[in-house]
Amino acid sequence: MGRRRIAFFVPHMGCGRKCIYCDQNAITRGAGGHVTPETVADVVSAQRSPVELCFFGGSFARIGTPRMRAFLDVVCRAPEGSAVTFSSYPGDFDGDTGLETIRVLKNYPIATIELGIPTLDPVVLKICRRDDDPAAIMRAIERIRGNGFHLGVQMMAGLPRQTAESVTRDVKTLGSMMPDDVAWHFRLYPCLVLRGTELERMYRREEYEPLSLEEGIRAGGAAILEAERVGFAVIRVGLTESESLKKSVVAGPYHPAFGELAMSEKRALSLRSENPDGPWTIERRVLSQLTGHGGRGIRRLAEMSGISEREARDRLVVTAGFPSR
Numbered sequence: 356m357g358r359r360r361i362a363f364f365v366p367h368m369g370c371g372r373k374c375i376y377c378d379q380n381a382i383t384r385g386a387g388g389h390v391t392p393e394t395v396a397d398v399v400s401a402q403r404s405p406v407e408l409c410f411f412g413g414s415f416a417r418i419g420t421p422r423m424r425a426f427l428d429v430v431c432r433a434p435e436g437s438a439v440t441f442s443s444y445p446g447d448f449d450g451d452t453g454l455e456t457i458r459v460l461k462n463y464p465i466a467t468i469e470l471g472i473p474t475l476d477p478v479v480l481k482i483c484r485r486d487d488d489p490a491a492i493m494r495a496i497e498r499i500r501g502n503g504f505h506l507g508v509q510m511m512a513g514l515p516r517q518t519a520e521s522v523t524r525d526v527k528t529l530g531s532m533m534p535d536d537v538a539w540h541f542r543l544y545p546c547l548v549l550r551g552t553e554l555e556r557m558y559r560r561e562e563y564e565p566l567s568l569e570e571g572i573r574a575g576g577a578a579i580l581e582a583e584r585v586g587f588a589v590i591r592v593g594l595t596e597s598e599s600l601k602k603s604v605v606a607g608p609y610h611p612a613f614g615e616l617a618m619s620e621k622r623a624l625s626l627r628s629e630n631p632d633g634p635w636t637i638e639r640r641v642l643s644q645l646t647g648h649g650g651r652g653i654r655r656l657a658e659m660s661g662i663s664e665r666e667a668r669d670r671l672v673v674t675a676g677f678p679s680r
């Protein structure tokens with residue numbers, strides 16, 4: 356599409372009450388100052404080629420129509436071909452208010468609407484103090500899809516009472532709603548215990564046990580594999596590393612290279628599912644998914660196959676071909 360992405364972080368803008376695990380200030384601190392339509396317009400005025408203005412870290416469709424329009428109007432002053440992407444609550448597109456929001460959005464070039472769908476499990480949603488129930492989420496997706504918008508889903512792994520199986524099941528369910536000719540965007544975040552959140556209090560009271568790093572990686576790898584199988588375009592796994600995030604993490608599957616580690620798990624799982632005992636054919640350009648991080652992928656391949664790492668290496672067939680995913 357040739358659009359340069361410019362991310363604006365709007366921590367908790369429009370969120371109302373916070374979800375128990377969330378602290379966008381910790382996640383996005385240092386990623387920019389206070390964002391207003393005017394500051395966005397300043398950035399846009401310096402652009403000479405199409406841009407994608409991305410509003411992340413809040414519930415964009417919940418900030419009220421006048422303010423939403425003010426932000427969206429800015430894209431009309433950007434170079435032709437520019438568009439807007441934003442993250443929001445699914446429920447913002449449900450009911451009469453949601454219909455009105457859709458009407459507004461149809462007047463603007465919207466690249467992607469990213470929905471925070473941490474899980475489809477109603478019990479987990481409730482514990483996390485999410486406003487939506489699964490039925491509202493499904494209605495929202497149907498409506499967004501029916502109006503021709505491109506969608507992104509932001510899912511999580513390791514929430515209270517959430518299982519790894521339910522994560523992959525949810526990925527499959529959401530994937531089944533995707534049109535055949537489109538790849539919706541997929542992001543997966545491991546649930547971390549961040550300082551000052553309700554989840555931290557639950558953790559301190561021993562009401563919540565976070566995933567270990569290894570559990571998080573395995574859940575992430577399985578989710579990515581399923582996401583690719585059902586046709587999502589996986590664009591992010593793990594939170595963006597930053598000093599403020601590092602300082603805020605109290606517990607949970609935190610690692611600066613979480614995404615790469617989850618990819619190593621996914622690669623091992625996918626090779627095993629294609630051919631349980633090998634040989635395993637892998638293109639050179641993705642070989643590092645097995646050999647990187649101390650050969651974690653090879654180790655998992657060996658462990659899952661009940662053989663030594665040496666044997667697992669011997670069963671690899673490295674090709675120079677064009678990789679599928």
Ligand code: SF4
Pocket residue numbers: 367370372373374377378379412413414444471
């Ligand atoms: S998870 Fe999303 S909706 Fe919930 S508090 Fe964080 S930014 Fe707001």
